[in-house]
Amino acid sequence: MVASTPLTPAVFAILLSLAGGDRHGYAMMKDARTPEGGGIAMGPGTLYGTLERLMRDGLVIETEVSDDERRRYYRLTNAGRVSLEAELNRLDSAVSAARQRGLLPQGSRL
Amino acid sequence: MIRSFDSCQIIEQAYALALYLYPVWFRSRYADAMKQSLSDALADPALPKNVFLRTLLKDLVESLIKENLVMFRETVSRPVLLYNALILMALFTALTLGFVIIEQSSLRQSANDPQLGMATDLATWLSRGTSPAAAVLNNQTLDHINDKTDMDASLSSFVIAYDEQGKVLASSAELDGTVPPLPSGVLAFVRQHGEERVTWAPRRDVRIASVIRHVAGPQGGFALAGRNLREIESRKDLVFKQAALVWLGLLGIISVGTFIFGWLSSSPKRVVAA
Numbered sequence: 523m524v525a526s527t528p529l530t531p532a533v534f535a536i537l538l539s540l541a542g543g544d545r546h547g548y549a550m551m552k553d554a555r556t557p558e559g560g561g562i563a564m565g566p567g568t569l570y571g572t573l574e575r576l577m578r579d580g581l582v583i584e585t586e587v588s589d590d591e592r593r594r595y596y597r598l599t600n601a602g603r604v605s606l607e608a609e610l611n612r613l614d615s616a617v618s619a620a621r622q623r624g625l626l627p628q629g630s631r632l
Numbered sequence: 633m634i635r636s637f638d639s640c641q642i643i644e645q646a647y648a649l650a651l652y653l654y655p656v657w658f659r660s661r662y663a664d665a666m667k668q669s670l671s672d673a674l675a676d677p678a679l680p681k682n683v684f685l686r687t688l689l690k691d692l693v694e695s696l697i698k699e700n701l702v703m704f705r706e707t708v709s710r711p712v713l714l715y716n717a718l719i720l721m722a723l724f725t726a727l728t729l730g731f732v733i734i735e736q737s738s739l740r741q742s743a744n745d746p747q748l749g750m751a752t753d754l755a756t757w758l759s760r761g762t763s764p765a766a767a768v769l770n771n772q773t774l775d776h777i778n779d780k781t782d783m784d785a786s787l788s789s790f791v792i793a794y795d796e797q798g799k800v801l802a803s804s805a806e807l808d809g810t811v812p813p814l815p816s817g818v819l820a821f822v823r824q825h826g827e828e829r830v831t832w833a834p835r836r837d838v839r840i841a842s843v844i845r846h847v848a849g850p851q852g853g854f855a856l857a858g859r860n861l862r863e864i865e866s867r868k869d870l871v872f873k874q875a876a877l878v879w880l881g882l883l884g885i886i887s888v889g890t891f892i893f894g895w896l897s898s899s900p901k902r903v904v905a906a
Contacts, residue, residue, distance in 0.1 A: 548676075566669040568694065569666075570661075
């Protein structure tokens with residue numbers, strides 16, 4: 523199932539993090555804190571609750587690979603990638619429109 | 633900043649305890665991974681611990697509420713379970729109401745039993761020309777032959793003979809020292825239909841199960857037999873209270889059963905890479 527856009531900040535940050543490869547929980551939390559990863563402060567409760575729902579929707583799967591019994595790794599599925607791309611396109615359109623209206627300076631990072 | 637090993641251990645232990653507040657299935661799947669993520673975060677020298685602890689606390693509160701609500705939605709409040717529970721509740725409510733109505737009606741009808749015969753006998757004697765005083769006396773038991781029944785205090789049956797205009801001719805009972813007249817509407821109905829069984833309230837707080845018959849013959853008149861409804865109404869109240877208790881118990885059983893069934897039959901699937 524492809525998630526309908528817009529995605530919640532937590533979902534967006536997790537999908538964006540997993541787009542860079544398989545990640546374990548804290549790696550996703552760490553990615554999410556960075557500006558390029560969504561810039562959101564997320565704790566373990568939000569992370570695993572969101573992962574549970576993403577797995578149920580088929581956007582993320584848990585891998586069987588782990589370097590520690592307690593450390594689980596997760597992977598983006600094709601459906602998850604499609605959802606992420608749709609969200610990125612939506613954001614890109616919004617940013618382009620904002621730039622055309624002069625709300626953002628031309629050539630800015632946003 | 634929290635740097636000491638002991639502080640981190642305390643935080644981890646407190647967090648491990650807080651994890652018990654999550655739904656069981658969520659805790660059984662993710663508790664270890666969540667504790668590991670916390671350990672990783674606390675061990676990360678680049679992460680300001682004070683900032684992270686605030687995030688952790690906020691996250692704990694928010695996700696606890698969210699996951700417990702999700703658990704509730706996916707277990708007991710699943711539409712099909714709620715629908716079945718509501719159908720069962722409606723069914724038992726209807727059955728209980730039906731039982732209460734039938735039982736109370738049956739009790740009220742049974743309150744007319746001795747009066748039916750007494751009113752018929754009184755009307756028959758009056759139609760045969762027996763004097764009202766003698767006819768009323770015929771209906772009295774030996775216990776009450778010298779006393780008039782108190783309509784308010786006594787539960788005994790009594791009779792009253794009225795003439796065709798509703799004036800009292802003779803009575804074996806009284807209320808507050810007098811024999812109360814019948815409402816003209818009741819007399820008109822009995823005159824037309826021959827008989828009426830009605831709850832008569834000669835005083836606001838006195839309710840009488842009464843049977844009134846029209847007296848055949850040229851002189852006419854009315855024969856009333858009555859009995860205070862206090863005991864019957866007390867039994868009706870008891871039936872209502874017992875039925876209400878049973879009804880509440882059934883609703884409780886349905887609610888608990890729905891909750892337990894919803895809890896046991898809910899098993900969200902986790903997807904694992906092949």
